[in-house]
Amino acid sequence: MTVNPSGWRPSSPANAQGEANTVTGNRALMLEEPLLFEIGSTEQTGVDFADLPKVATRLGGLERSHPIGLPGLSEPEAVRHYTRLSRQNYAIDLGLFPLGSCTMKHNPRLNEKVARMPGFADVHPLQPQETVQGALQVINELAFWLLELTGMPAVAMSPKAGAHGELCGILCIRAALEARGDKREIVLVPESAHGTNPATAAFAGYQVESIPADSRGRVDLDALKSRLGPDVAAVMITNPNTCGLFEPEMKAISDAVHAAGAFVYCDGANFNAIVGKVRPGDLGIDAMHINLHKTFSTPHGGGGPGSGPVVLSKALAPYAPLPFVEKDGDQFRLVEEETAGEHHSGTFGRMVAFHGQMGMFTRALTYILSHGADGLKQVAEDAVLNANYILRSLEDVLDAPFAKSGPCMHEAIFSDRGFAGGISTIDLAKALIDEGFHPMTMYFPLVVHGAMLVEPTETESRASLDQFILAVRSIAGRAKAGDESLKAAPIYAPRRRLDETLAARKPVLTYRETETAGS
Amino acid sequence: MRYLPLSDADRSEMLRVIGAGSIDELFRDVPAELRLKGPIKGLPMHASEMAVERHMAKLSRKNLVAGDVPFFLGCGAYRHHVPASVDHIIQRGEFLTSYTPYQPEIAQGTLQLLFEFQTQVARLFGCEVANASMYDGSTAMWEAILMAHRVTRRTKTVISSGVHPHYVSVATTMAKFTGDALETANPQLTAETDADRLIAAIDGETSAVVVQYPDILGRITDLTPIADAAHAAGALLIAVVTEPVALGLIKSPGEMGADIVVGEGQSIGVGLQFGGPYVGLFACREKHVRQMPGRLAGETVDAEGKRGFVLTLSTREQHIRREKATSNICTSSVLCAMAFTAHMTLLGEKGLRQLASLNHARACEVAERLARIPGIEIVNDSFFNEFTVKLPVEARPAVHAMVERGVLGGVSLGRLYPGVDALENGLVLAVTETVSDEDIDALDAALKEVVR
Numbered sequence: 001m002t003v004n005p006s007g008w009r010p011s012s013p014a015n016a017q018g019e020a021n022t023v024t025g026n027r028a029l030m031l032e033e034p035l036l037f038e039i040g041s042t043e044q045t046g047v048d049f050a051d052l053p054k055v056a057t058r059l060g061g062l063e064r065s066h067p068i069g070l071p072g073l074s075e076p077e078a079v080r081h082y083t084r085l086s087r088q089n090y091a092i093d094l095g096l097f098p099l100g101s102c103t104m105k106h107n108p109r110l111n112e113k114v115a116r117m118p119g120f121a122d123v124h125p126l127q128p129q130e131t132v133q134g135a136l137q138v139i140n141e142l143a144f145w146l147l148e149l150t151g152m153p154a155v156a157m158s159p160k161a162g163a164h165g166e167l168c169g170i171l172c173i174r175a176a177l178e179a180r181g182d183k184r185e186i187v188l189v190p191e192s193a194h195g196t197n198p199a200t201a202a203f204a205g206y207q208v209e210s211i212p213a214d215s216r217g218r219v220d221l222d223a224l225k226s227r228l229g230p231d232v233a234a235v236m237i238t239n240p241n242t243c244g245l246f247e248p249e250m251k252a253i254s255d256a257v258h259a260a261g262a263f264v265y266c267d268g269a270n271f272n273a274i275v276g277k278v279r280p281g282d283l284g285i286d287a288m289h290i291n292l293h294k295t296f297s298t299p300h301g302g303g304g305p306g307s308g309p310v311v312l313s314k315a316l317a318p319y320a321p322l323p324f325v326e327k328d329g330d331q332f333r334l335v336e337e338e339t340a341g342e343h344h345s346g347t348f349g350r351m352v353a354f355h356g357q358m359g360m361f362t363r364a365l366t367y368i369l370s371h372g373a374d375g376l377k378q379v380a381e382d383a384v385l386n387a388n389y390i391l392r393s394l395e396d397v398l399d400a401p402f403a404k405s406g407p408c409m410h411e412a413i414f415s416d417r418g419f420a421g422g423i424s425t426i427d428l429a430k431a432l433i434d435e436g437f438h439p440m441t442m443y444f445p446l447v448v449h450g451a452m453l454v455e456p457t458e459t460e461s462r463a464s465l466d467q468f469i470l471a472v473r474s475i476a477g478r479a480k481a482g483d484e485s486l487k488a489a490p491i492y493a494p495r496r497r498l499d500e501t502l503a504a505r506k507p508v509l510t511y512r513e514t515e516t517a518g519s
Numbered sequence: 520m521r522y523l524p525l526s527d528a529d530r531s532e533m534l535r536v537i538g539a540g541s542i543d544e545l546f547r548d549v550p551a552e553l554r555l556k557g558p559i560k561g562l563p564m565h566a567s568e569m570a571v572e573r574h575m576a577k578l579s580r581k582n583l584v585a586g587d588v589p590f591f592l593g594c595g596a597y598r599h600h601v602p603a604s605v606d607h608i609i610q611r612g613e614f615l616t617s618y619t620p621y622q623p624e625i626a627q628g629t630l631q632l633l634f635e636f637q638t639q640v641a642r643l644f645g646c647e648v649a650n651a652s653m654y655d656g657s658t659a660m661w662e663a664i665l666m667a668h669r670v671t672r673r674t675k676t677v678i679s680s681g682v683h684p685h686y687v688s689v690a691t692t693m694a695k696f697t698g699d700a701l702e703t704a705n706p707q708l709t710a711e712t713d714a715d716r717l718i719a720a721i722d723g724e725t726s727a728v729v730v731q732y733p734d735i736l737g738r739i740t741d742l743t744p745i746a747d748a749a750h751a752a753g754a755l756l757i758a759v760v761t762e763p764v765a766l767g768l769i770k771s772p773g774e775m776g777a778d779i780v781v782g783e784g785q786s787i788g789v790g791l792q793f794g795g796p797y798v799g800l801f802a803c804r805e806k807h808v809r810q811m812p813g814r815l816a817g818e819t820v821d822a823e824g825k826r827g828f829v830l831t832l833s834t835r836e837q838h839i840r841r842e843k844a845t846s847n848i849c850t851s852s853v854l855c856a857m858a859f860t861a862h863m864t865l866l867g868e869k870g871l872r873q874l875a876s877l878n879h880a881r882a883c884e885v886a887e888r889l890a891r892i893p894g895i896e897i898v899n900d901s902f903f904n905e906f907t908v909k910l911p912v913e914a915r916p917a918v919h920a921m922v923e924r925g926v927l928g929g930v931s932l933g934r935l936y937p938g939v940d941a942l943e944n945g946l947v948l949a950v951t952e953t954v955s956d957e958d959i960d961a962l963d964a965a966l967k968e969v970v971r
Contacts, residue, residue, distance in 0.1 A: 033631070035631065035634070035635060036635045036864055037635070037638065040864065040867060041867070042867060042868035042869060043867075043868075043869055044867050044869070045865070045866060045867045045869045045870035045873075046602065046604070046864070046865035046866070046867070046870070047602055047865050047866055047870045047873075047874070049870070049873045049874065049877055049952070050877065050952075052873070052876055052877060052880055053880045053881075053884065054880075055879075055880045055883040055884060056883070057768075057879060057883070058879075058883055058886075058899075058900070058901055058902060059739060059768060059769050059879070059901060059902075059903065060738075060739040060740070060741070060769075060900065060901025061741075061901075062739055062741060062769045062770050062901075063768065063769060063770070064766075064767075064768060064769055064770050064771070065770070066774070067868065068642050068643060068766075068767075068771075068868050068871070069642045069868070070639060070642055070643065070863060070866075070867060070868040070871060071864075071867055071868070072864060072865065072866055072867010072868065072869060072870055073864050073865065073867065075602070075604055075865065078604060078608075078861065078864050078865050079604050079607065079608065081864070082608045082611070082632070082857075082861055082864075083608070083611065085627070085628040085631055085632055086608075086611040086613035086614050086628045087613060087628065088613075088625075088626075088627035088628040088631070089613040089614065089617045089625065089626055089627070089628035089629055090613075090617060090622070090625035090626065091612050091613045091614075091615070091616040091617040092612075092616040092617075093612030093613065093615075093616045094612070094613070097618065099618055099621075102618055104616075104618060106522060106616075107615065107616050108522055110568050110571060110572060112610065112615075113572070114571075114572065114575045114576075114579075115792075116606075117575065117576060117579040118579070118584045118586060118587075119576075119578070119579025119580055119581070119582040119584055120579050120582070120792065120793065121790045121791070121792055122584050122585045122586045122598075122790060122791055123582045123583070123584065123585060123791055123792070123793045124585055124590075124592040124596055124598065124791045124793070124927070125595075125596055125791070125793050125794030125795075126592055126594055126595075126596070126930045126934060126935075127583065127585070127592065127927060128918055128919055128922050128927075130919070130922065131582065131583035131922060131927070132582050132583070132793065133581045133582070134578040134579055134580065134581030134582040135582050135793045137578055137581065138575075138578055141578075145562070148559055148561075148562055149559065160654035160655065160658065160795065160796070160850075161654060161848075161849065161850035162849065162850060163837070163847045163848060163849045163850065164654060164658070164848075166847065167847060171692075171696060174696060194838075194849075195836075195837040195838040195839070195840075195841045195844070195849075196837050196838075196847050196849050198837075198841040198842035199837035199840070199841055199842055199844040199846070199847035200847040201842065202842035202843070202844075202847075203697075203846065203847045204696050205696045205697055205698070208841075208842040245548065246546075246548035246549050247548075248548045248549070248550060251550070251553070274549070276555065276558065276559060277546060277549065277554060277555055278546075278549045278553050278554055278555060279553075279555070282553050283553065293850070299615045299616055299854065300616065300617065300618045300619070301609075301614065301615055301617075301853050301854025301855075301857070302614055302617045302618070302619065302620065302626075302629040302632075302633075302853040302854060302857065303618065303619035303620065303629070303651070303814060303850060303851050303853035304619075304652070304654075304796075304850040304851045304852045304853050304854065304855075305654070305795070305796030305798075305850070305851075305852045305853075305854060305855055306850035307796070321692070336937075337688065337937060348692060348695070349688065349689075349691065349692025349693075349695065350685065350688040350689050350692050351658075351689060351692065352654065352655060352657055352658060352685075352689060352795070353595055353655060353656060353657035353683065353685035353686055353689065353783075353794070354595075354596070354655075354685065354793075354794025354795060355793065355794045355795070356794065356795055357795040357796045358792050358793035358794055358795050358796075359792040359793075359795060359796050360795075360796060362575065365575070366571055366575055369563070369566055369571045369574060369575075370521075370522070370565065370566060370568070370571050371520065371522070371565050372558075372562065372563050372564040372565035372566060373558035373559045373560075373562035373563065373564060374558040374564045374565055375520045375522075375523070375564070375565040376558075377555070377557075377558050377559075378520060378523060379523070381542045381545075382523055382525050382530075384542075384545050384546065385525070385530060385533055385534070385537075385542060385545065386525075386533075388533075388537045388539070388545055389533045389536060389537060391537075392536060392537045392538065393536065406547065406548065407537070407539065407544065407545040407546075407547065407548075409548075429622070430624070433622065433624055433625055438618075438622060438625065439622055444838075458523055458525075459522060459523070459524065460524065461524035461525065461529075462524075462525060462529045462532075462533065464524075488822075490624050490625075493624040493625050494624065494625070494627050495623065495624045495627055495821040495825060495827040496624065496821040496822035496823050496825070497624065497821060497822050498623045498624065498819050498820070498821045498822075498827045498828075498829050499819045499820055499821070499822075500623075500819065500829050500831065502819045502820065503817040503818065503819035503829045503831040504817075504831050504832055504833075504834070507648075507808065507815075507817050507831060507832060508817055508818035508819075509634075509637055509641075509648045509649075509808065509815055509816070509817050509818075509831075510634075510637050510638040510641045510642075510647070510648055510649065511634065511635075511638045
């Protein structure tokens with residue numbers, strides 16, 4: 001074990017600030033932490049067990065004969081190791097996290113407490129149904145709210161995340177088309193869509209065609225209408241779209257799509273902007289997933305778990321996947337493969353083992369009950385208000401391509417137009433890190449050059465927005481003036497810019513005792 | 520409303536800055552006739568933390584808590600003791616409330632942890648590389664079948680009858696849409712697995728063979744001959760592990776020649792939670808890594824030469840490749856992966872072996888005990904912590920009858936394979952370290968009564 005296993009040596013030249021180096025590589029509260037594999041031992045453990053009863057083994061002669069190579073740590077070492085690592089992360093708990101289309105809002109801790117109640121946390125998915133009535137009731141209550149909030153007649157609860165929900169919706173559409181003997185092969189996706197949309201359509205066996213946006217950042221209705229035909233199965237629309245704009249002609253789009261015999265899939269990633277304000281069911285939508293980890297605040301946890309229930313129109317409801325929950329008198333019933341035959345023979349099948357993300361359902365229901373109908377409406381209003389406040393406070397220093405056409409919804413979009421040569425969006429983003437903020441979504445959607453998509457959410461105070469605006473205004477000024485020091489940002493983060501090319505060219509995906517990157 | 524920081528004064532002042540007369544002006548792109556006028560009618564209004572907690576607690580009490588009764592359920596979800604510090608670690612706000620690590624300079628905590636996770640999974644499974652997790656075991660298995668299809672450019676997959684029926688159901692559902700041909704069968708209540716059938720079914724068009732290890736009935740089969748037969752035909756072997764604790768005691772699938780090993784990581788660090796969220800494990804050979812789905816953390820250096828980690832090989836993924844991506848997966852199951860890694864780190868190899876040995880010893884005790892009940896037959900010759908018994912009566916009503924006696928006494932095969940007469944007397948019992956002597960007595964007594 002070396003003193004400083006990070007690969008950085010105290011003898012390196014002092015960094016840009018000319019700070020003195022320390023022998024450990026630490027800088028006060030910024031602590032370097034080696035890998036588990038450099039500090040643990042296969043003989044160390046942080047768990048005590050009872051003595052083993054003596055029995056003959058019945059392992060079919062397949063006992064392990066080689067060591068696995070899994071080092072352990074005692075409890076104090078493990079807690080310190082992971083606590084130190086946690087401090088190298090930015091998080092909503094630390095500050096504004098304005099990732100556009102990701103809805104990084106506060107995660108109420110009551111939700112965590114509820115999810116850990118033994119009656120929810122310590123229940124097996126295959127327990128007999130009479131022993132899990134409360135769990136089934138949670139699913140049913142959450143489903144009720146989702147239907148009311150979207151104005152749709154049915155919901156499939158089991159998809160595990162947004163993209164999984166997209167897949168569920170597209171498979172319902174495919175099953176409905178097949179049921180009427182209609183072999184359509186094309187799914188239309190706007191060029192501004194999330195990458196998951198075309199990937200989902202392809203995953204479900206469809207060919208993907210792109211439809212353009214108009215100069216106002218909306219779907220080009222005429223282009224869409226002219227492409228519709230007997231080969232088009234569905235159109236996938238994000239509304240509000242990824243430019244942060246509501247599609248005012250959504251109903252007309254849906255009518256045109258239906259007239260052509262196709263279905264409308266709506267990407268519900270941006271539902272936070274409209275929850276309690278307008279119902280997708282009134283817009284002619286056939287299927288829409290709801291990211292519980294966005295609108296309904298279940299924690300993102302560094303990249304999941306998510307949860308993506310899908311609301312469905314009457315035309316698609318018979319094809320929903322198993323299992324689902326039904327209320328039968330005062331009892332709740334889980335409809336699985338064997339009981340489906342009676343009245344749900346059109347189901348396209350099963351998407352997951354067991355019944356979906358129960359731990360997310362309890363959190364989302366807790367969140368919804370806390371807000372109620374009035375609170376959820378206020379959520380959308382405050383989210384939109386905060387985004388417009390940012391749009392109007394920055395449009396004089398950053399190019400806002402759609403600002404002139406009116407207000408935005410829950411997120412504001414800017415481009416890199418006007419930056420000095422050689423300075424781009426990533427430099428502004430990395431400089432924001434030094435100012436104590438997580439950057440916005442960068443270079444997405446693709447329809448805006450050097451896009452910066454800012455979604456503040458409703459859980460930010462005005463003071464927090466003002467500080468963010470101050471930071472962006474300052475950095476935008478430097479970007480326009482050609483301040484080359486931006487290219488060195490971040491300089492105060494746990495790491496400087498990382499070499500992603502090296503990582504992809506020579507992938508090191510697991511720890512190997514003898515190798516280090518770049519050697 | 521306690522989660523909304525803006526005051527009415529803030530709202531008015533901000534509207535003034537924006538230049539809007541009212542909040543409704545900001546929603547002017549929504550056609551007026553579609554805009555809801557007030558809160559949706561018929562729904563409750565906001566509620567205090569205390570009131571919501573009371574309601575949810577009431578619902579939670581309608582469930583029978585696994586830890587409150589003698590408990591023997593498995594079949595893809597296992598009840599193990601999770602050290603208290605695991606939950607503490609994943610509730611650190613910096614982990615809980617962070618996002619996918621797109622900005623690596625301020626996400627080294629998540630990235631390094633995922634690198635540790637990938638290493639632990641790869642080593643446990645006996646593979647060269649592992650990804651940063653999938654939704655769950657069942658979706659990981661389907662992704663593995665698709666990956667084999669990309670590697671071999673073949674579309675026929677032979678699935679062992681010992682694979683969890685929900686996993687098979689997910690695969691058959693998805694295959695209807697992709698055109699992949701799957702060969703499956705129901706298991707038989709015998710000590711032998713269907714290894715011979717699998718080997719016989721492999722031909723020059725086979726993309727992959729899928730085998731669960733230990734299987735749905737708890738049997739452990741040597742994967743080596745199946746791997747050899749698959750490789751000889753140019754096919755891949757996909758192994759599925761739903762109880763990774765077993766690998767503390769038995770050989771890893773990679774060691775026996777599996778090319779892709781997927782699994783459900785729930786049993787390490789993640790509670791039962793009525794089926795989710797769980798964590799899909801996915802490992803393979805290094806030469807196939809560019810066909811792998813999902814997020815990958817990789818090692819690199821920063822501008823000063825310090826070691827750091829980034830998400831890498833993203834040219835496989837949907838946000839870059841769109842319809843040409845290896846999968847549409849975007850979110851994985853990072854928080855559960857963190858729980859897995861924290862628990863595995865606390866165990867270490869020594870602890871994992873002890874845990875696995877304790878599970879096996881407990882299961883052996885229960886099997887011996889139940890074998891003495893007249894009319895009950897133990898199906899398995901080999902098992903880890905889960906085995907199948909054949910009752911003299913139908914198992915499904917027996918399970919309900921045991922509930923009436925306060926015992927959660929296993930999963931009936933009737934629940935998993937409805938309508939399959941040959942399996943209706945089968946009962947699968949899982950026995951982990953959480954089972955006490957009193958629990959075993961209670962199971963023994965309840966089973967004796969219900970088979971009488």
